[in-house]
Amino acid sequence: MAEIRKGDTVKVIAGKEKGKQGKVLEVLREKGRVRVEKLMTVKRHMKKGRSQANPEGGILEKDGTIALSNVMVVGKDGAPVRREKIGRELGAKEKARAEKRAAAK
Secondary structure, three states: OOOOOOOOEEEEOOOOOOOOEEEEEEEEOOOOEEEEOOOOEEEEEEOOOOOOOOOOOEEEEEEOEEEHHHEEEEOOOOOEOOEEEEEOOOOOOOOEEEEEOOOOO
C-alpha cells in the first residue's frame, strides 16, 4: 500500500468528496486522518476579538480532515498508485519514491 505523505496528490475514493483530487497539506497519523487542500471545508464561527489573526471575527472556512482509508495516492499521470518502493540509486544521496501499479486485468 502506498504511504501518504505531505505534498502528495491524492484522490478521494469514498465519502462526500468522492472522485475529487487534491494536494495533502497535513497527515494526522494518531487520528488516522489527512487534511487535503480545498476539500471537506468546514465553517467555524469566531467571536469578535478572539484571535489576533482575525480581530473582526465572523464565519471562517477551514480545510477539514478525511479518513486515511478514504484517500488513494495518485501518480503524476493521474493513475492510482497501488504500491510504492523507496530506494536509493548508487551514488545518490537522497531516497526516491518509485511507483508500482497493479497489473491491468
